[in-house]
Each structure stands twice: as structure tokens, then as C-alpha cells.
Amino acid sequence: MASASRAKIEINSELLAHAHVSKAWPFEEARKVLSRIKRIPQPTGPIIFETGYGPSGLPHIGTFGEVARTTMVRHAFRVLTEDKVPTRLICFSDDMDGLRKVPDNIPNKEMVTQHLGKPLTQVPDPFGEHPSFGQHNNARLKAFLDTFGFEYEFLSATECYASGRFDATLLKVLEHYEEIRDVILPTLGPERRATYSPFLPISPATGKVLQVPIIDRDLAAGTVLYKDPDTGKLTQVPVTRGHCKLQWKADWAMRWAALGVDYEMAGKDLIDSVRLSGRICRILGRQQPEGFNYELFLDENGEKISKSRGNGLTIEEWLTYASPESLALYMFQSPKKAKRLYFDVIPRAVDEYVGHLAAYPKEEWSARLMNAVWHIHKGTPPEAELPISFALLLNLASASNSEDAEVLWGFIRRYAPDATPEGHPLLDELVAYAIRYFHDFVKPAKRYRAPTDKERVALTDLDARLGALPEKILAEEIQGEVYAVGKEHGFEPLRDWFSALYEVLLGQTQGPRFGSFVELYGIPETRALIGKALAGDLVA
Incomplete structure (x- = not known):
């Protein structure tokens, strides 16, 4: 489990007064959580914020967006409660899910193909770096979150199932088996309805996650009986200790109930799933979390970004050409509006971040709380004065056809004689980003034409x-x-x-x-x- 130390935040009366009425979306979401705990007479333990990750493909930028946005809501909640209510942010990986198809953007596809149907943590790592494909992708996600400095706890579905952490709630699912089926069955086609069970046994013979009819259940023993499709034998397994996992809508609800989740946002494509999982969560004796449905990212052709297709920007690609803060700004802006996410949006995001940073010290409190940099930097944005924009840096590199930082700094000093890399570290970062962006995107696309x-x-x-x-x-x-x-x-x-x-x-x-x-x-x-x-x- 990875976690970062909990940083203290400074709250004054003026900030608090404006925070309670701010229309910035993180505060609007935080007020939902505040209202929730007022409805619960004596909440036990910390308030739980959660984000989910399906590691069937390499971590992509949308995953980061969910963690960044949830972090902003969590910080807004801490301000509203004057940091007196403990909170946790759980980043949960559904790494026990069976691998349904081989992603397009990985090596050693033939080797991975041999393990289709197995939990991701039982599929060998095609990159040869970790014990399993699931652990590889989990490590990729955690490495970035740690680099960015998120305060979070990482939980693995495999570990939670196998350790018994979910056992009590899984037995509740078994107890309310028919009620949960009644929630899901109306959403399925005739063929699927005939075989549906919230429990997916893990085959002792093949290690695969099985989608099979459950023949019988023994509540006292905590087991289910099914016919193994590979061996043809009737097989009885416990629903606990990792011998079964749940179908994902039931799994999501079980996780909310078992972990006591208070807030989780999700993509717009999951609106119906949130509703169904919420009903199951209530059957299990818990209220579903607060949250909202954000719009999905599109590629430059207006198509939905897919982890398995790899048709969007990766986290690493954005950070090659721009700062993490510019990415966080992109995530902050209009979360309920569909946005295209491709390389051409990077320069504008950088300049908008710098512009918000420059405007912040001159703003009144109400405007500051609407400013993205307040949320990105948890209330303490750094000072930054930049004599030129990122777009202008790109055009300097383009006009001079230079990939030498000293050449660009020569132009900058002509405009701002006192500017130095040491005195303007943010600008020096932008020079490096501009050179990389020019080399990879601007230079190959340059097409001069003769004048008329x-x-x-x-x-x-x-x-x-x-x-x-x-x-x-x-x-x-x-x-x-x-x-x-x-x-x-x-x-x-x-x-x-x-x-x-x-x-x-x-x-x-x-x-x-x-x-x-x-x-x-x-x-x-x-x-x-x-x-x-x-x-x-x-x-x-």
C-alpha cells in the first residue's frame, strides 16, 4: 500500500466564509459530502474518498484525472470542515478482474493470449518487470501518483479478496443473493439472464474467472456450487478468501459497503451502473457514496479514448511536453463537458496555467476560490512571473529552428535582460518543454510555401x-x-x-x-x- 503524509492546511475566517458559498465545482461537491455526514448521526472513522482503476490496459490520463479531481474535492471538504474531520483517499485497483482481451499496445501478445480469462494478477507481465500484468499496471499508476505528490492509499482487489477483508460483506451478498439478482436481471438479455450470478468462481483447475450458473448455495457454509465448464465436474467453493469474485456492478456496491466509501465520481458512461450499484449497496445495509458523473475524454477524431486501444495521450506523453500542473488544470476545467485530449491541447493548457498563476495574487477571495491554481496547489499556489508565453517560446524555436536552450534564453534576455534560468525556474522548465514539443510535433509538420x-x-x-x-x-x-x-x-x-x-x-x-x-x-x-x-x- 502506498501513501503520502497528510499535509496540514491553513484556514482563516475569510477563506472559510467564501468557501461555504463558492460556486467552484470542488466546493459544490464537498458540500454534498458535508450534507451526507450531517445526515449520519455518529459517523465512525474517517470520511472515505475513492477512485477506481481497471488495470486491463496501461494506466491512461483519464485515471489520473479522476484522482486529481477527487483530490480537489477532498481538499475543499477539509477546508469546509476546518480540517477537523479525518479523511482518506483510496485508489482501488480491480486487478482480480479476468483479462477479456489482449491490449493492442503491449509486447509479447501471444504469451498474454494464453492467459485470457485469468485474474490480471495471475497473468504474467508482458514487460517482464513485475510478477504479473496487473501488478505492472498498478506500479505504473502508483509511480505517477507518487511523483505528483498525491496523498492516497492504494488497495488491490486481489489482496482485499484473498486476505478476507471483504469476507463479511461477501457473505451478506450471499445472504441477499436473490434480491441482488432481481436488481440486475431486468437489465440483461434473455440468454444472459439465464446464467447470471453475482458470484464469479475462480476455477481451481484452470485459474480462470468463470461466468457460470450457480446451481446451489449454502449460506451456513458460505459456499456456492457450480459445474466447471472445463472439467465438467460439480465444484463447491467458498465465496470468501478469493475463491470467488463478484460481477462488477455487485462488486462495486460490495466495495462501497465493505470500505465505507462516502464519495466516488465516475464517467458519464457509468450513470446506469452507479444507479444499479447504489441499489445493491442499500441492500447490503449502506448508503451509496456521493459523487457526480464527469464527461469522457475524446481523441482528436472525437472518438472515446480507450485504454486497450491506446488512442489517447498517456500520462508520460503529456509530461514529456508540459508540467503536471498544466495537466491538473486541464482536469479542473469543465469536468462535465466532453473535451478532446490530444497533443495540440498541451501548449494552450500550459499558457492558461501560467495565466491563472499570474492572476491569483491580484484576485479577491471569491475569485481565488474559482481559480484552478488554488485547487491544484491546495490553497498555496507558488509565485510565478513569466516574461513570455509558452506559445511564444514555441514560435521562437520554430522561427530559429533551434533546439538549443541557450539560443532561446538569448532571445528571452533580449526581451527581459534580468531573466536567468536560476531566477526563473518555471520559465526554464518551459524552455525545455518547448524544445521537446518543437522537435517532435512542430518541426516535422512545418510546411513552408512561397508567397503569392x-x-x-x-x-x-x-x-x-x-x-x-x-x-x-x-x-x-x-x-x-x-x-x-x-x-x-x-x-x-x-x-x-x-x-x-x-x-x-x-x-x-x-x-x-x-x-x-x-x-x-x-x-x-x-x-x-x-x-x-x-x-x-x-x-x-
Whole structure:
């Protein structure tokens, strides 16, 4: 089990007053939990927040999003209760689930195929790093959560079942077997209804998770009887100590009841499952957790992201090109709105994070509690003043075709003479991210084109006007000259002129505010770039 020490939080009367009325979604969710414990006369133990993980594929970014969002709700709850009510965050892995299909994005698929149907913790690790595939994926998840600094406890379904932690609640499931079946059966087709049982025995012969009809039950002995499909023999096994697991809707409810879960959010595709599991949880004598249903992430084609298909960004991929905080911002924003999640969203997320960070010190308390950085940094966002944006850094790298950090810092110092990597560590991180992003995404996609006759005349005019400007001219004045050239040469709409600048000079369809770019890149360097474009060197 992995956990982090519980950090103390600072709460003052002004913060508390605004928190109780804040419309930020983590506070709205935390107030649900607060209302819940007021309905429970004498709650025992800490308030339990839970997130679930199905480790049938490699951990993906949606899993991180659920932990990050739940952490934000947990922190908001701690503020509302003045940190007087103990809380726990459990990250639960359903690693006893049977492997239904081999993921597309793993090695040694043929070896894994031989173990289809077995619990994930009984499938050998195709990467050769851990005792099982389930443990490999659990380790991947925990490593990232630890890196990010989440306070959580990791629980494995395999360990909870095998250790007896779930035994008492599993016996309650056996006791209420028919009631639980009556909840699920109306949702199934005729063929599935004929064989459905909440219990899935683990075959002693093959080790597979079996979806078979239960012939008989013995409540006193705590066992079920079934016919093994591989051996043809009638087999009796206990429902406890890992000899059976539950079908997942019943399993989810059993887990809520056994662990005393108070809050768990889930994807919009699980709305019906939450409702059914809630009914089963009540049959088992517990109220279902509070929570909400978040929208799913889509890939760049608008299709749902799938762990097994690997068609979305991985955690590692995002962190190659941007900070964990920018990812947390992406998760904070509009959780009930479907969002596309692919590489092109990264630069905007970085700049939005930096913008929120810069705005925070100037805001009143009500605005601060709506600001994502307050929730990302648990109420204490760092100070950060950045002289330039991440988008502008990317365009500097693009225009100079440089992957050298010193070159980019040379441009930065021209704009902010006192800026240094040591004095601006966040900016230095962004320089490194910008270089990686440029190398992997911008550079391979650069497609310069020759200017049209009309654009050639306008570029020649722009070059002359830039040459007539004084050295210490501000970006707004440069932008004014760029606008004037576009208007005088009849570009209508004017964005066609800027599109031409980006496509001809930078080899891309979009770009920065051009005046800001010229101020940072330098007038002589920009004129040299125009000269290369007019001579055909960039296309060549």
C-alpha cells in the first residue's frame, strides 16, 4: 500500500466564509459530502474518498484525472470542515478482474493470449518487470501518483479478496443473493439472464474467472456450487478468501459497503451502473457514496479514448511536453463537458496555467476560490512571473529552428535582460518543454510555401517598414505597422495577411501575435527571415 503524509492546511475566517458559498465545482461537491455526514448521526472513522482503476490496459490520463479531481474535492471538504474531520483517499485497483482481451499496445501478445480469462494478477507481465500484468499496471499508476505528490492509499482487489477483508460483506451478498439478482436481471438479455450470478468462481483447475450458473448455495457454509465448464465436474467453493469474485456492478456496491466509501465520481458512461450499484449497496445495509458523473475524454477524431486501444495521450506523453500542473488544470476545467485530449491541447493548457498563476495574487477571495491554481496547489499556489508565453517560446524555436536552450534564453534576455534560468525556474522548465514539443510535433509538420505576388509585395513593404523602426520599439507599435501593411495591400479579411505571415515565414498555419514575436525574435532577425522567404530559401 502506498501513501503520502497528510499535509496540514491553513484556514482563516475569510477563506472559510467564501468557501461555504463558492460556486467552484470542488466546493459544490464537498458540500454534498458535508450534507451526507450531517445526515449520519455518529459517523465512525474517517470520511472515505475513492477512485477506481481497471488495470486491463496501461494506466491512461483519464485515471489520473479522476484522482486529481477527487483530490480537489477532498481538499475543499477539509477546508469546509476546518480540517477537523479525518479523511482518506483510496485508489482501488480491480486487478482480480479476468483479462477479456489482449491490449493492442503491449509486447509479447501471444504469451498474454494464453492467459485470457485469468485474474490480471495471475497473468504474467508482458514487460517482464513485475510478477504479473496487473501488478505492472498498478506500479505504473502508483509511480505517477507518487511523483505528483498525491496523498492516497492504494488497495488491490486481489489482496482485499484473498486476505478476507471483504469476507463479511461477501457473505451478506450471499445472504441477499436473490434480491441482488432481481436488481440486475431486468437489465440483461434473455440468454444472459439465464446464467447470471453475482458470484464469479475462480476455477481451481484452470485459474480462470468463470461466468457460470450457480446451481446451489449454502449460506451456513458460505459456499456456492457450480459445474466447471472445463472439467465438467460439480465444484463447491467458498465465496470468501478469493475463491470467488463478484460481477462488477455487485462488486462495486460490495466495495462501497465493505470500505465505507462516502464519495466516488465516475464517467458519464457509468450513470446506469452507479444507479444499479447504489441499489445493491442499500441492500447490503449502506448508503451509496456521493459523487457526480464527469464527461469522457475524446481523441482528436472525437472518438472515446480507450485504454486497450491506446488512442489517447498517456500520462508520460503529456509530461514529456508540459508540467503536471498544466495537466491538473486541464482536469479542473469543465469536468462535465466532453473535451478532446490530444497533443495540440498541451501548449494552450500550459499558457492558461501560467495565466491563472499570474492572476491569483491580484484576485479577491471569491475569485481565488474559482481559480484552478488554488485547487491544484491546495490553497498555496507558488509565485510565478513569466516574461513570455509558452506559445511564444514555441514560435521562437520554430522561427530559429533551434533546439538549443541557450539560443532561446538569448532571445528571452533580449526581451527581459534580468531573466536567468536560476531566477526563473518555471520559465526554464518551459524552455525545455518547448524544445521537446518543437522537435517532435512542430518541426516535422512545418510546411513552408512561397508567397503569392500580392504577398511578396506586402512582405517587401513590411521589411522596409521594420527597417525604419527604432531599436527599442514596443510590440504594440510593431503590431500597428503589421496591421497597416495588411490593410494597405488589400487583405480582406485581415486574418488572411496573418495566415500568410505564418505559412510563408514560419511554415505553419497558426502563430503568435506577430508584433510580440518580432519584439522578442528581433527586428534584424525577422527581416532576415523575410529575406529568406522572398529568396525562396525557406521553401527549399
